[in-house]
Amino acid sequence: MFPLSSFHEFSTVANLAMAVALGFGFGFCLERAGFGSARKLTAVFYLYDMAVVKVMFSAIVTAMTGIYLLSAAGLLDVGELYLEPTNFAAQVIGGLVFGAGFIVGGYCPGTCVAAMATGRKDGLSFAFGMLAGVFAYAELTPGIDTWIKDTAQGAMTLPMITGIGAGWWTLAFIAFLAFAGWGMGRLETRFAGFRPRAA
Amino acid sequence: MTHTLADTRVAAARSNAHTAPRAYWNPYLAGVLLGLVLLATYAVTGRGLGATGAFGAIAAWLAGLFSPEHAATNLVHAKYWNDGLPLESWTLFLLIGAFVGALVSGVAGHRVKVTVERGPRVTDGQRLAIAFIGGFVAAYGAKIAKGCTSGQALTGGSILNVGSLVFMLAVFASAYGLAYFVRKEWL
Numbered sequence: 390m391f392p393l394s395s396f397h398e399f400s401t402v403a404n405l406a407m408a409v410a411l412g413f414g415f416g417f418c419l420e421r422a423g424f425g426s427a428r429k430l431t432a433v434f435y436l437y438d439m440a441v442v443k444v445m446f447s448a449i450v451t452a453m454t455g456i457y458l459l460s461a462a463g464l465l466d467v468g469e470l471y472l473e474p475t476n477f478a479a480q481v482i483g484g485l486v487f488g489a490g491f492i493v494g495g496y497c498p499g500t501c502v503a504a505m506a507t508g509r510k511d512g513l514s515f516a517f518g519m520l521a522g523v524f525a526y527a528e529l530t531p532g533i534d535t536w537i538k539d540t541a542q543g544a545m546t547l548p549m550i551t552g553i554g555a556g557w558w559t560l561a562f563i564a565f566l567a568f569a570g571w572g573m574g575r576l577e578t579r580f581a582g583f584r585p586r587a588a
Numbered sequence: 589m590t591h592t593l594a595d596t597r598v599a600a601a602r603s604n605a606h607t608a609p610r611a612y613w614n615p616y617l618a619g620v621l622l623g624l625v626l627l628a629t630y631a632v633t634g635r636g637l638g639a640t641g642a643f644g645a646i647a648a649w650l651a652g653l654f655s656p657e658h659a660a661t662n663l664v665h666a667k668y669w670n671d672g673l674p675l676e677s678w679t680l681f682l683l684i685g686a687f688v689g690a691l692v693s694g695v696a697g698h699r700v701k702v703t704v705e706r707g708p709r710v711t712d713g714q715r716l717a718i719a720f721i722g723g724f725v726a727a728y729g730a731k732i733a734k735g736c737t738s739g740q741a742l743t744g745g746s747i748l749n750v751g752s753l754v755f756m757l758a759v760f761a762s763a764y765g766l767a768y769f770v771r772k773e774w775l
Binding site: 405416446449473545583 | 728764
């Protein structure tokens with residue numbers, strides 16, 4: 390039954406309309422979480438407000454649980470879900486570079502849209518920087534894409550490489566979230582002094 | 589009729605209640621709802637969320653304005669060229685929806701404000717320049733890692749993709765490592 394796209398051919402218009410509808414929910418949640426504000430986003434790196442990790446972690450665990458339950462009920466074919474090939478070198482280097490852009494720029498590609506929508510001029514500046522970066526990558530260093538493709542290690546998930554089922558991993562992530570939630574509460578109290586007094 | 593100071597204060601508090609930014613959602617609640625959006629995206633498209641692709645589509649479209657042949661043959665632009673219709677990109681429409689969703693949420697919460705987000709020790713102009721550089725660097729990282737916070741961390745993480753989890757650890761390691769050096773921008 391799911392994913393729908395594997396069992397039903399959607400027209401371009403229908404596809405793009407679904408993109409707008411799902412995007413609405415995406416942007417609404419990001420803004421409600423406070424992710425349209427660079428100071429709220431970067432607060433996580435000064436430990437006085439861990440909302441970024443709380444939101445991301447609970448979103449991942451929620452989707453993970455949903456995917457597991459839908460698949461256990463026979464409603465979702467997990468094999469049809471797109472799995473980006475793993476390439477450890479590219480993902481570590483890319484992650485380090487991306488993290489630098491995140492703490493310096495204050496946003497990531499999705500959150501800068503929520504920032505622009507709520508009037509943040511620095512969000513707009515970040516988006517122009519992103520566009521310039523993507524353009525430069527295509528024009529100046531397209532060879533990196535060839536290297537990534539040639540050195541990729543292929544599709545890899547935790548259940549695949551450990552032999553431990555997705556259900557157990559999902560339970561482990563839920564347990565870890567509960568523990569991390571407690572720990573993050575302690576951090577926020579400890580580093581409350583960094584919190585700006587007025588918004 | 590005379591206005592006392594107390595009257596003025598009550599009136600100010602009332603008008604403040606109408607215009608002051610409302611509090612954000614509890615982060616765990618926001619996360620669960622964001623997770624449900626991600627789950628719905630998987631159930632519909634089988635691919636999850638992404639944001640960087642939209643910028644790739646716009647870059648390919650811009651390149652095509654100068655030279656369609658170049659846009660169609662460049663190794664990176666070609667992935668977004670879509671036979672000459674790069675703007676008919678799923679991710680670009682996702683972000684258009686996200687813009688509207690964030691705007692609606694911001695208006696409802698009285699949080700829309702034309703401003704520059706920064707700490708008290710940098711100027712608006714400095715912050716705008718730094719934001720541009722940060723965007724440029726983040727784009728490069730996302731291109732190398734084949735995804736960003738949405739496409740790798742959230743989307744890949746929820747299906748236990750090993751590379752996505754490694755990416756997420758690298759992002760946080762890098763940002764925590766650099767936070768001290770850019771503290772003047774934020775604190």
